[in-house]
Amino acid sequence: MKQIDLDVKSDAGIKNIDEDHNAIFSYIKKLQAIVNQPKNHEYAIVILENLLAFFLEHVIKEEQLLQQYLPAKLVEDHISLHQSELNYLDESIRTLKVKLSSDNIQTIAVRLNQEFKNHIYRYDKNIMQKLIELKRLR
Numbered sequence: 186m187k188q189i190d191l192d193v194k195s196d197a198g199i200k201n202i203d204e205d206h207n208a209i210f211s212y213i214k215k216l217q218a219i220v221n222q223p224k225n226h227e228y229a230i231v232i233l234e235n236l237l238a239f240f241l242e243h244v245i246k247e248e249q250l251l252q253q254y255l256p257a258k259l260v261e262d263h264i265s266l267h268q269s270e271l272n273y274l275d276e277s278i279r280t281l282k283v284k285l286s287s288d289n290i291q292t293i294a295v296r297l298n299q300e301f302k303n304h305i306y307r308y309d310k311n312i313m314q315k316l317i318e319l320k321r322l323r
């Protein structure tokens with residue numbers, strides 16, 4: 186297990202993806218932090234717009250990496266997951282532009298946290314593991 190961790194660190198592409206994942210969670214934490222700060226609610230839209238732009242760049246990189254090594258079906262399914270999350274981010278921004286409330290920000294932050302925990306810790310982690318194994322066999 187330790188060996189694999191080291192390999193992750195030595196691989197620039199995968200390390201970069203890992204750093205992006207940490208950044209995604211810091212956007213969500215920033216959003217959670219302002220739920221009870223009405224003065225800062227306007228900032229929720231900026232955070233989500235920045236997260237959307239950052240996530241879009243991230244998925245382009247991640248999908249390119251996956252397309253190089255993994256079976257088409259697996260890549261396709263993962264691209265659909267990315268697409269549904271991009272849609273949710275878009276929808277959330279529109280929701281807050283209509284009604285900027287603590288409740289709405291809270292609901293969005295909780296859902297994003299669950300969604301990305303599942304996505305990153307379950308799917309991305311598995312996929313990156315497969316990539317590492319394949320690279321070692323080459």
Ligand SMILES: [Fe+2]
Binds near residue numbers: 206247305309
């Ligand atoms: Fe990812």
Ligand SMILES: [Fe+2]
Binds near residue numbers: 247263267304308309
């Ligand atoms: Fe992903």
